[in-house]
Amino acid sequence: MALDVKVFESIVPSRFLSFTIPRPDLRLRLLRVAVLDSPFPLRGPSQVAALFVPLNRESDWIFSTEAGHLQLLLSFPGISRLVLVGRNPTADDPDSSPVTCYDESQGIQFLEKLRSMLKPLLEALSLKTDGAGGLENGFADVPICEYVDNVISRRVLTTSVGEFVGEMLVEDVELEMEHTSSEFDENHGSNRDFRRRLRFKRMPNLVQTEIRLIPALVSSSSVEIGENVSLKPDCGVLVQHYFVAMVASLSLIANCIETQIRNGLRPKALCLGIGGGALLSFLRSQLGFQVCGVEMDKEVLRIAKQYFGLDDNEITIHVGDAFDYVDELAGVRKQSSDGKEKSCLIESGSFDVVLVDLDSSDAWNGITAPPVEFLERHTVFAARSILAESGILVVNVVPSIRLVYDDLIQQCREIFSELYEIDVGNGENFILVAKVSPVLSSADDSRNAFSDKLKNLISGKYLDSIRKI
Template identity: 30%
Template sequence: MGDNALPNRSFKEQRFWDEFLVARDGLPFEWYAQWSDLFPLLERHCGLNPQLSPLPAVLIPGCGNSELSSAMYDHGFTNITNIDFSRSVIMEMMRRNIRDRPMMFWKVMDMTEMQFSNDSFDYILDKGALDAVLGQADEDHASGKRFLSEVKRVLRPLGKYACITLAESHVIGLLLSTFRHGWQVAVYQVPIAQASSKLKPLLFAATKETTSNLSLISYNLSSDLHAQNIAAIEKENALRRRGPEFRDFEKLQPSRRSVLTLGGTFKAIVLDAKIGQAVTPDACAVFLVPKAKAHEWLYSSEEGQWQVVESAKAARLIMVYLETDCQTATELQNLLSPLVRELVPLDCDSGVPFLLPHDGVCKGTLLEEIDSPLTGTMLVEDVVSSDKKKAFFRRLFFKRNPNLIQSEALLTPTNGFRRVGSKKKNKHGKETAAQRRQNTTDEMKVDHSYLASPYHEGMVAGLSLIATKIESCVSSKEQIRVMIVGLGAGLLPMFLYKHFPFNSIEVVELDPVVADLAKRHFGFVEDDRMQLRLGDGLAAVDAIAKQEMEEQANSENTRHKLHILLIDADSSDPSNGLSCPPEEFLLETFLRSAKAALEPEGILVINVVSRAREPHIQADQRMCKIFSEVYSLQVDEDVNRVVFGLPQPSNLRDSTAIFNAGVLLKKVAGQFASWDKGPNVKDVLKKIKRIK
């Protein structure tokens, strides 16, 4: 056998083998070893003996034109079935053997879809078949997996699968992971008589046991020739030796959630995906939870953790809670890999990725990081979009709620271009933090004609529900009073200020540091139409409600009620599942005050952000209890919704009426300012649903 005769193209194609047979003019081709090399090994380690009674039923898959089966037949093994998907090969081998070996069978068959019943054979002798069907490491291995699945199916209890293989890493890896529970496995070197051969094949011998025990793999290999294979076997044995506390994690158990400690230090939660969740079968991932995020609902509650599992699409997710945020991802992976290995399912035959929470944004320049006694640490960043347009945005984050972009503003060049070469620097030729902020401000400005946040678009488009009242007030020159609780970067107030003829927009913000950031970085302004009040939004709304009730008791006409009340505040305690608003704004006491503070034809708008379902359900129930009509707009899957409440019934009987109201809203706004970059009101209103 010459090594240069080995085929080197796609072994998976039937056409290739037909052409190969023609090219060799019918001469037999032996993969890896001759029968004389193999028989002593198979006899000693697989019990293959022609004296057995009855004679063992032997299957040779992917037989090709090898003389292996004819040599076995002549040795006394007459109950042999050969299969190959090449018809020309099978016809040639039948013609060659039918007279001298009449009891041997030859069948045209795909070895990945065998047409045999279960438990049909005592021995399956695979000489290069698995190597051929698997191909190269970077090829699709589905065919190889199907073949081994068929091997396990058609082999009888106590039957043996003998695989002669070159044992490349992807091949040995698949063999080790496939033959685990209920298989006794051993690996040996194949002695090659031809000293000139460069091939170093192995015998992988797997015996089908009658129990589902997990046994260690025995092997007899030269450490010089097979160091890589020995390492793979030892790694597999390390998994099989896992301690009693980890034995339960060898197999996936749908819906299992287990809390344990790794290495005496790291808290870990093992979650096996629930039945019906869209996951990659047998895929396992490690999800690292930074210390700063551990308290958040998504990682601290069971419901949130199951959502992470679904998002990761892992059959098993191992959530590891970190004790420090200072280590790099590489350091953490090196530290944790030996610890989580005990928790990886034995059937996981792919790599185990390490995942970290991320917001999917392209980070740019950090303009400022500032601490507030009320809000905590806040960051202002300039970022660039990852699309071809490369749009510039400015973002405000609260570290207490890092998964939520508090505000996002579109930046446009001042005077239509970015200045180049005019940056201010210190005496060392470098920018200080203050100079960097000033230089960025000089070059770019916030575009208040654009709303980058979808929920802001929804809040604005939802004002269509009172478009008739807004149009009536504009026509009669009646003052339209708006209150916004929660300033953020001031982008929602500034859009309303720029696009609507609202006479009085009052923004209530609890934190003066937030107010300062909005003015310095996001272009928020105060004048006779826009006022900023530093204080508690709950108290501000309650004051209007109480004043209204007092004036009604005194039979006086009130001029202080609101037409529009928007709640756009984030929660300082996301552990209860609510990111926005603070829970107090969804209680019945506040909702009653809000209704009392509104004109009969006014509207309450609340941005609700929660990964948990219960806060959304409660918000709807309470709104429906207090308000005459309630509408809901889904912004981000099941997480972000905008809820609208009308104090009295409207004339919006159907979707057509709501659509016409949207047209009216844009018409009124268009008389005041251009709507070129405003939200697509028509598309947003299609998503609004009336829930009462």
């Protein structure tokens, strides 16, 4: 049945349609076209944009699912409708091979062909105007957005289904690095890098966990991802920038942590959300924390241990709902009635830092991370109650709508003494840091070994970008 293009003359919030059309250059091949209207009201006039799917990426969840389409749309501010056009992924599936390489020059040629051939289609999928602007036929111009990443090749190691997170995959990727000298690459002599990634289908445009891989036998500059290459995880380096920013927040309590260490006590961290476990492993191995992690999905934990080097002999793992666990800890502490009982509870349940790295199960609510449940006042209050007096709450926030982020800031402002923010700089992640008390310890900052270690491990740009809000 023919599609009536008149249905595209106006925005219908959250409407998603996909269909195939013959390729103008190869009639026996098909193009997949997907159209998504933004679920959120935008200020100003509606704007339509198109994105051509990179060659050999058509089967990637980012480009082949409605959830991926939504996250792509939200990554382009001010866009009311996003049109994706690419080869039909069922025709020549690149994932039929365990190793997929991307030929950039061939992809550019393919996209240039699409630009010239599909102008009438994009006009038909545009919005009707009043004649004051746009094209002579009354339809607005459609700008072409560009999707750029530095993936050279990828190899899917495994796919799995978790009881709560749904379908996920583990993949090894080879990246073309823009810089060979940075906090991540200063000891890496090549502009190529190998990473292992964990991704969830429900949030396909987000990498849940990414770790560096070290070739076990040969130099990374002379290998390619494939069946005969042995790669091992490097848990001593953080490669995801928002993880680095989360760790940078510890500088706000560096004096307090140093005082504990001098008194023979190890600092304690509670991580809500484990994923592949990169953050937990780093806190334990590089900074000497006692680490407790909470993860709802047992299959995610299996993946973390098998593929990402998570050692549950060194890290305490609780399987269950993160917010229920925090409520349970907070409830127990409220029952404490004497100094002895409270001391025991502090030993088991009071943390120097609580780090929240949980994604929403549904990005249509205006926030990708944390879940909307965390926006509730009692949840934020419970998190505060299990922190030490010098402790901090650190939250990874990926807001689709600024208003949702502002609501979280307001909740924390009513409960905590001080708030800080780190803009990760990727246009997506913000790290919100809430401090229980402004009181500092008496440790001499000039002799703060923990602070020195922190500065050596992470980029100074994140330490310098912490700002009070």
